[in-house]
Amino acid sequence: MDLSVQIGPLTLKNPLIAASGCFGYGVEYGDAIDLSLLGGVAVKGLFLTEREGHAAPRIVETPAGMLNAIGLQGIGVRRFVAETLPELRARRATVIVNVCGTTVAEYAEVSRILSEAEGVAAIELNISCPNIKEGGIQFGCSLNGTFDVVSAARKVTSLPIIPKLTPNVTDVASFARASEEGGADAVSLVNTFLAMVIDVETRRPRISNVLGGLSGPAIRPIAVRMVYECRHAVKIPIIGMGGIADARDAVEFMIAGASAVQVGTANFVDPFIWPKLLQGIEDYMLRHQLKSIADIVGTLETGHAIVELSG
Amino acid sequence: MLVDVTAEVIANTRLSSAYNVLALRTPAVAAAAAPGQFVMVKAAASHDPLLRRPFSVFEVLRDHSGTSVGISLLNKRIGPSTSLLYAAQPGQFVACLGPLGHPFTIVDPPAEAWMIAGGVGLAPFAMLAEMLRARGVRTTLFYGARSAAELFYLDFFRELGISLVLTTEDGSMGETGRIVEPLDRHLTARARHEPVMLYACGPERMLAATASLAIRSGRPCQVSVERVMGCGMGGCYSCVVPMRRAEGGFHHVRACLTGPVLAADQILWD
Numbered sequence: 001m002d003l004s005v006q007i008g009p010l011t012l013k014n015p016l017i018a019a020s021g022c023f024g025y026g027v028e029y030g031d032a033i034d035l036s037l038l039g040g041v042a043v044k045g046l047f048l049t050e051r052e053g054h055a056a057p058r059i060v061e062t063p064a065g066m067l068n069a070i071g072l073q074g075i076g077v078r079r080f081v082a083e084t085l086p087e088l089r090a091r092r093a094t095v096i097v098n099v100c101g102t103t104v105a106e107y108a109e110v111s112r113i114l115s116e117a118e119g120v121a122a123i124e125l126n127i128s129c130p131n132i133k134e135g136g137i138q139f140g141c142s143l144n145g146t147f148d149v150v151s152a153a154r155k156v157t158s159l160p161i162i163p164k165l166t167p168n169v170t171d172v173a174s175f176a177r178a179s180e181e182g183g184a185d186a187v188s189l190v191n192t193f194l195a196m197v198i199d200v201e202t203r204r205p206r207i208s209n210v211l212g213g214l215s216g217p218a219i220r221p222i223a224v225r226m227v228y229e230c231r232h233a234v235k236i237p238i239i240g241m242g243g244i245a246d247a248r249d250a251v252e253f254m255i256a257g258a259s260a261v262q263v264g265t266a267n268f269v270d271p272f273i274w275p276k277l278l279q280g281i282e283d284y285m286l287r288h289q290l291k292s293i294a295d296i297v298g299t300l301e302t303g304h305a306i307v308e309l310s311g
Numbered sequence: 312m313l314v315d316v317t318a319e320v321i322a323n324t325r326l327s328s329a330y331n332v333l334a335l336r337t338p339a340v341a342a343a344a345a346p347g348q349f350v351m352v353k354a355a356a357s358h359d360p361l362l363r364r365p366f367s368v369f370e371v372l373r374d375h376s377g378t379s380v381g382i383s384l385l386n387k388r389i390g391p392s393t394s395l396l397y398a399a400q401p402g403q404f405v406a407c408l409g410p411l412g413h414p415f416t417i418v419d420p421p422a423e424a425w426m427i428a429g430g431v432g433l434a435p436f437a438m439l440a441e442m443l444r445a446r447g448v449r450t451t452l453f454y455g456a457r458s459a460a461e462l463f464y465l466d467f468f469r470e471l472g473i474s475l476v477l478t479t480e481d482g483s484m485g486e487t488g489r490i491v492e493p494l495d496r497h498l499t500a501r502a503r504h505e506p507v508m509l510y511a512c513g514p515e516r517m518l519a520a521t522a523s524l525a526i527r528s529g530r531p532c533q534v535s536v537e538r539v540m541g542c543g544m545g546g547c548y549s550c551v552v553p554m555r556r557a558e559g560g561f562h563h564v565r566a567c568l569t570g571p572v573l574a575a576d577q578i579l580w581d
Contacts, residue, residue: 021547028545028568032313044548052563057539059549064358066541070548073563217358245358268362268542269353271408272315 001285002292003278005039005260007237008160008185010122012039012094012260015250015293016277019241019264020044020098020124020164021070025084027091032271036092037278039260042188043080043088045098045126048106050076060197060206065216065243066265067197069209072100072129077110081117089119096122098164100129101149104139108152115157123159125149125184128166128191129213140166140191143178150182162239165189165230167219172226173233180234188239188262189230190223216265217243224256231257231298245269247280254296314339318407320399321372321381326463330431331397333405334372334383340409341379344368346417346439347535347572350409351543352384354395364392365540365567367434367512368410371441382407385463387431411543412571415439415510415533420447422506427453427494427521429513430461435535437464439510444471451476453497455490455517459483491520498528509533511575522575532575538566553579 003014017040023029026041035041053073060067075083080097088095097114101107107125114120127140127149139145146163153161163179165172167190176187192213197206205211223242230238240258244250245266253261266273281293290296318335325331340350351363372381388397399405415435418424424443426436433454443450450471455478456462462477462484469475476493477485486493490513501507509532511521518534525532541547544567551563552570554577561579564570 024544024546024548032544052561053548053551055553056549056551058551059539059541059547061360061362064361066362068541068547068549073548073551216361265361268544268547270315270406271542271544271546 001282003281005293007122007162007239007260010160010185014039014278015254015260015281016274017042017096017239017260017262018267019262020096020126022264022267025075025080025088026093026095027084027087029271030087030091033274035088038093038274040094040096040121041088042096042098042124042262043084044074045072045100045129046074046077046080046110047072047100047102048077048110050074050079055208057207059212062195062197062214062216063218065214065218067195067207067212067214068192069207069212071209074100077113081113085117085119094121095119096124096162098124098126099153100126104148104152107149108156111153111159112156115159120159122185123153123157123161124188125153125161125163128164137166137168140175141169143174146175146178147182150179150184154183160185162186162188164191166191167222167226168194173229176230176234176238180236184236186237186239186259187230187234188241190219190226190242193219193222215243217245219243220249224252227253227258228256228300247277247284250277250281251284251296254293255298255300257298259293259297312339312343313409313411315406315408316340317404318381320401320403320405322401323399325397327460329388330461330463331386332369332383333386333396333399334381335405335407336381337407338380340368340407341371341382344371344382344410344438345414346442347415347435348410348412349543349571350382350384350407351411351540352396353406354392354399356406360391360395362541363406363408363543365543367535367571368438369434370437385431385434408543412567413569415535415572417442417446418448418506418508420449422448422508424448424450425453425494425497425507425509426450427490427509427511427513427517429455429490429517430457432511432513432517432535432537433463435512436510437467440468440471440473444473450474453490453494455479455513457481489517491517491524494521495524498524498530503529509575511535518575519580522578522580526576533572534575534578535571536566536573536578537571540567543567555579
C-alpha cells in the first residue's frame with residue numbers, strides 16, 4: 001500500500017500534515033510523538049521579526065469548534081532558522097514553513113532566507129490570517145494581491161510554494177487560479193472563517209481581538225465544498241483542511257479533491273491523533289482495495305445520489 | 312512522562328452546589344505528577360464540548376501500600392465541560408492528558424511556606440502541602456472564599472499540621488474581606504531575616520495584589536496562573552502571560568509550557 005503523495009516537486013511519505021498555527025513550531029510535540037511519522041509539519045507563521053500577538057483571551061470554544069485570534073505571535077524567521085530548524089532536522093520532520101508578510105517584499109525576503117536554510121521542504125504562504133490588520137488577508141482577498149505575493153516568492157525560491165487560501169471570499173476557486181498563475185506548486189485551504197462570540201451578560205466580546213477565526217468540526221462541510229470547487233479550477237494539487245477530526249473526515253477531503261490534508265484543531269484535543277489517522281486511512285484503503293492515495297483523490301461519484309436510511 | 316489515559320471516575324464528591332472533587336484512576340499520571348502541574352481533561356468524547364480543560368492536580372491518591380493509583384481534581388461548575396465533570400458518575404471514563412507544565416519549586420527548612428488561595432485556586436495546594444510537610448516545612452494556608460460553605464478541605468490541611476488563616480467575603484467564617492488583607496499584616500509583622508516562600512493561586516486580581524505585597528516585602532513569590540487553554544502542549548499559543556523583558560517591555564510566554572507556575576515579580580500585571 002502506497003501512502004505517499006506528490007505535492008509538486010515534493011514527495012510526502014503520507015498525506016497527513018500538522019496545520020500551521022495548531023502545532024507550535026513542531027518541537028513542542030517532539031518528545032510526545034515521532035515527528036518523522038507525519039507527512040509534513042507546517043510550523044507557525046513567521047515574519048521577518050518577532051511579534052507578540054494579541055492579549056489573552058485568545059480563544060473561545062463554540063459549538064463543535066473554536067474561535068481564535070492569536071495575532072501571529074512568532075519568533076521571526078531568523079530565530080526559527082537558528083534555534084528551531086536544527087531540532088526539526090534532527091527529528092527528521094518534513095518541515096513546511098508558513099510565511100507571513102506585511103508587504104510583498106517581506107514575503108519574498110522571508111522566503112529567500114528559508115530557501116538558504118537547510119531542512120525546509122516547502123513554503124506555505126499565509127495570505128489568509130483573519131486576525132491582524134496589516135498584511136496577510138489583504139493579499140488573500142485580492143486576486144492581484146494573491147498573484148503578486150505568489151509570483152514574488154516564486155522569483156526568490158525554488159522550494160515548493162503553497163499559498164494558504166482564505167474562505168472569506170465569494171469565489172475561492174478564482175484565488176486558487178490566481179495562485180496557479182503566479183507559479184504556486186499547490187494550494188492549501190481553508191484557513192479559518194471570520195467570526196465572533198459575544199458574552200451577552202457583559203455585552204463584551206469573548207476574545208480580546210473582538211473578531212477571530214472559526215475552526216473545528218463545525219466548518220468541515222463548508223471546507224469540503226471549497227476544496228471541491230477548487231478541484232475543478234486548477235491543475236496543481238490541493239491540500240485540504242477544516243475540521244478534520246478522524247480518518248473518515250480526511251478521506252472525505254481527499255474524495256472532494258485534496259491530495260493531502262492538514263489537521264489542526266483536532267490535534268489540540270488529541271496530540272496523539274496522528275497514528276490513529278494513518279491507521280484509519282490504511283483501513284479505508286484495505287476495505288476499498290485501493291493501492292495508493294491517488295486512488296482516493298478527486299473520486300467523487302456524482303451520477304445519482306443513493307439514499308440509505310439508517311437509524 | 313506525558314501520557315493520555317482514558318481514566319475511570321473512582322469517586323465524585325460534591326462539596327457544594329458548584330464544587331466537586333473528582334477522583335480518577337490514573338496511576339501513570341499520579342506517579343509522574345509534581346505539585347503545581349496540571350492535566351488536560353475531556354469529559355465526553357463528543358465534538359461538543361470540543362476542547363479539553365486544564366485542571367491542577369489536586370491530590371495524588373494512594374492505596375494502602377502507598378502506591379499512587381490516581382489523582383483528584385477540584386472542579387468548579389462554570390460551563391458545559393465543568394458541568395459534565397460535576398455530574399460525572401463513578402464508572403464513567405474521561406480523557407486525561409498529563410502531567411503538564413512547570414511545577415512549584417519546593418523550599419526546605421528553615422524557610423517557611425505561605426500558600427495563598429482564592430476560591431478554586433485552592434486546587435494546587437493539597438499536593439503542595441503534603442510535600443512541604445513531608446520535608447518538615449512550617450506551612451500556613453491563607454485561604455479566602457465568598458462564604459464558609461465554599462471553604463473546603465480545612466480538616467485535611469489541619470491534619471497535616473498546617474496553620475490556617477481564613478477570610479470570607481460575607482464574614483461567615485474567619486475574617487471578613489479579602490485574603491490579601493491578613494496576608495499584608497502577616498508580611499509586615501514578619502522579621503525580614505526569616506525566609507518565607509509565597510505560593511499563590513486564585514483570581515487574577517488576588518494574584519496581582521499578592522505579587523505587589525511580595526515585592527514590597529522582598530519575599531519570593533510563585534504564582535500558578537489560570538488561563539483559557541486550547542491544548543496544554545504549546546501548540547496553540549492561547550494561554551499567554553505577559554512577562555517583563557530584561558531590556559524593557561514584555562514578551563508573551565505560554566502558561567502551559569513556561570508556567571503555569573511563574574515568578575510573580577516577572578509578570579506584567581495590568
